[in-house]
Amino acid sequence: MGNHVIPTGGEGGDIEVVDLKGALEERYLAYALSTITQRALPDARDGMKPVHRRILFAMRQLRLDPGSAFKKCARVVGDVIGKYHPHGDQSVYDALVRLAQDFAQRWPMVEGQGNFGNVDGDNAAAMRYTEARMTEVARLMLEGLDEDAVDFRDTYDGSESEPIVLPAAFPNLLANGSQGIAVGMATSIPPHNVAEILDAALHLVDNPQATTDDILQFVPGPDFPTGGVIVEPKHMIAEAYRTGRGGFRVQARWHREETGRGTWVAVVTEIPYLVPKSRLIEKLAELVLEKKVPILADVRDESADDIRIVLEPRSRGISAELLMQSLFKLSELEARVPLNMNVLVKGRVPQVLGLAPALREWLHHRREVVVRRARFRLAAIEKRLEVLSGFLIAYLNIDEVIRIVREEDDPKAELMRRFDLTEVQADAILNIRLRSLAKLEEIAIRKEHASLEQEKAGIEALLGSERRQWTKVKSEIAAVRKVFAPETALGKRRSDFGEASEVPLADLAEAFVEREPLTVVVSEKGWIRALKGHVQDVAGLTFKTGDSLKTAFFAETTSKLLVLSSNGRVFTLDASKLPGGRGQGEPIRLGIDLEEAADIIAVVTYKPGAKRLIIGTDGRGFVVPEDDLIASTRKGRQVLNVDGTVLAKLFVPVQGDTVAIVGENRKLLLFPIGQVAELGRGKGVRLQRYKDGGVADAKTFTLAEGLTWTDSSGRTWTVTELLEWFGNRADAGRLPPKGFPRSNRFSG
Incomplete structure (x- = not known):
């Protein structure tokens, strides 16, 4: 076989053996951290991801301020990927386009010229065709960048520097929101109304201990660029803002x-x-x-x-x-906009913040910007005061200064020695133009000196007092709020709040099913099917051996059926889901959770607003509204409370003012329907008294129209003289009129 040779690395170096698990963990963690901090999650302070920050910074470097001339987007993208963001040009352009879309951004940072896509979902034109410049919002985000407001770092190749975070005089994190998916975490922050956010911020400055619940009086919910109606309940909105996680139902x-x-x-x-x-x-x-x-x-x-x-x-x-x-x-037409306020706190640590903590992060950043800008201005004032002091010395000794400049070999050194000047002052004096030696110039310098001394004292007071710093932050916030006030076209709220109107379940079911006539057929053994159309003659239908027709009635595909079982439970079936009429149907038990020992007593069509008289074998019962019988689960609804000896027996529609009830003892009793209690569930009241046996049948009718029944031959009888059978609920009753069926039933 020959010798096995272990291959060596390039240039004859040895192979380094590493643990695969450890190597993968290390590299994947590095990738995950890079994605979280450098790509997907926004900074809590300026609400921006690196790509957006770099786009705005590049546009500033190109002097694309509001009101300036537009420049091609390709120029902006080229600068971004060449100097600051070494990624794909299309992804950078997509981010730029999104900053310009007024249907994606509540407050666009870029003003676009050309096709920047639309709400239909169409893409923008290529970057060589479109042009852009910054909006006033972007200017606010960058305000103070030249005044040491934030730290800078070297770019990826060390040739330039870029801001780590923007000064952000605009509360961008909550105002424009953010969407992003990192490794193992995501962020989703909807846009909000700026005036509301700034009002909440001012409240937080005045009340540092305020909670999210306190500031919800200012921020009722998101404000989407596309408007819509927010139908999320108020307590759910409050909970979402409290925890930083939740969502908002928005309807068209x-x-x-x-x-x-x-x-x-x-x-x-x-x-x-x-x-x-x-x-x-x-x-x-x-x-x-x-x-x-x-x-x-x-x-x-x-x-x-x-x-x-x-x-x-x-x-x-x-x-x-x-x-x-x-x-x-x-x-x-109804969507759920998620809230997951996962942001980088201090630009480093991913954390899910509630509404108040997120606003605090921005406020503390604004205070730091105020302090840093004040320090920068103070340094500039001190430098100018130094120069002005040198000028004043020169004006007081103008003849001697001129002599030194004319006669000395090293006038700079001599000026510094003679008048005890600094190098900066000496250079400034030597650079004075002759025309500036006029008397008026001296007055102007003294005036400027006094003004700067006054400004310096104010800045030193600001830097020495935290209260003054917060006052300055508040005045800046108030100035921004004035621009975005609710009464302005820019600041007006677009999304309203409403309540989701609940349509009854039965009506909603009707909307989803095409309305067609059906004939529902139920067999004695509890099999059910639905024939298309209203079939008048069901005599020719076939059934399984030993089974026969129990009932057939007309319905529609949008109907709901109520099924009463002997254990007193009522179940709901959708007519649209019944098996077709070609076969012999299916057992009703397949569609409901019915006890093995229980039987099906009746199947009827549900009629909204109608009522039913439900009666047990012992002659006890009550009236129940059909609306209370609709069940949303297969388990049904317990309506008549029964025990082992008493079962549910009758399910009679309430139509009229009188109850007719007949017992197995062939005694008939009539009494007013008003004497029967109306319940949602219970054992009921005694309807008729028996020495032995129980109830045989019952019906309701209008007394003035008479009592009607059908005998075994199919003939219909109507009796109007009914006084001798009329009594009160729980009476025993009397033997029925001549011609009443031997079966003791009103339908033969």
Whole structure:
């Protein structure tokens, strides 16, 4: 086989054996940290990620201030990737474009010229076609950068320097928000109204111990560039801001528009934040084509510069509220904007902050900027005062100064020795122009000297007092708030607050199912099926061996069915989900959680607002509203309380003013329906008294119209003279009139 030779590294070096697990952990951790700090999470102080900070700094270096001439975006991107941000040009351009989009940024930092994309989700034109310059907001972010307001660091290649953080006179973190996905963590901060944020900040300066709950009086919730209605409950908003984690339900803004002759359309004018309109229209069109919301007939996008989505109902009798609630459930007309305030505290440590702590980070940064700018100004004043003091000495000794300059070999050294000047003062004197030796110039210098001394005293007082520093911060915040006040077009709130209107479950179910007639067939052994259309003759239907027809009734695909079992529970079935009529159906038990020992007593169609008389085998019962019987789970709802000896037996519709009840002892009793208690659940009251046996049948009717029954031959009988059977609830009753069926049932 020959000898195994261990290969060596290049240039004959040995291979270094490393532990794979350790090496991977080390490298992955380095990658994760780089992603978290250098790419995905914003700094709590200026609310920016490095790419956005570098874009603004590059634009400043290119002198693209508000009001200046536009420059090609390719020029800006080139400077950013060449000097500060060695990443892909397209990713940098995408970040620049986003800073210019007024539907993505509540307060854009870049003013764009050309195609910068749109709310439909279309991309911007290539960077060689578009131009940009900074907005007033960006100017506020950079204000003080030349005054040592923040620290700088070397760029990636050491050839330039860049700011570590921006001075940020604008509360960008909360005002514009941020979205980002790092390794093992993410951030999602929605935009807010600047005036509200600044009011909260002023309150925090005056009340340093204030909590998030205290400042919610100023910040009720986000303010999205695309508007919309925030329907998140107030207590949930408060909890989200308290913990820094949560979300906000946002619905599209819409109104009903009459189109004449009783017809109408729903018009959507604002859509939720970060939802591309084209994708939304596509989804709505899909719902129409697939008939997932049968009450929606058509969708039209009539948008120009503003948004206008027209939703046409299938018929004018439909409620606009029902149509919109159906669409909120199935499309992005309602969206959830998450809140995860994960930010870099002091630019280094990732941390999830609540609203008050996040604002504090910005305020402490602003105070530091105020102090640093004051120190920078103080140094400049001291340097100028030094020069001015030298000038005054020169003016007082002007003849001697001229002589020294004319006659001495080293006038600078002689001036410093003769008048005890510093080098800076001597240089300044030697650089004086002859025309400046006029008497008026001396007066101007004395005036400037006095003014600077006064300013110096003010700055020293500021630097020596924390209270004065906070006062200065407050005055700067107040100046910014004036620009973005709620009454200005720029500062006006765009998103409103509302409550999510709840449409009844039955109505909502109707919206999602196309309305078609059905005939529901139930067998004696509890099998169910639905025949298409209203079938009058069900005599020809086949059943399994030993089974037969129990009941058949008309319904619609939008109907709900109520199923009463012998254990007193009522279950709910959707007619649209019943098995078709081609086979023999399926056992009702498959759709509900029914005890093995319990039997199915009745299946009826649910009618909103209607009532039922529910009766047990012992003749006790009560009236129950059908709305109270609807169950949202397979377990159903316990309605009649029964024990082992008593079971549920009758489920009678309440139609009229009188109850007719007949016992197994063939005694008939009539009494007013008002004597029966109305309950949601219970054992009920005694309806008829028996010595032995129990109830056989019952019905409700209108006394003035008479009592009707059908005999075994199918003939209908009506008796109007009923006084001798009329009594009170819990009486025993009397034998029924002639012709009453031997089965003791009202239907033969």
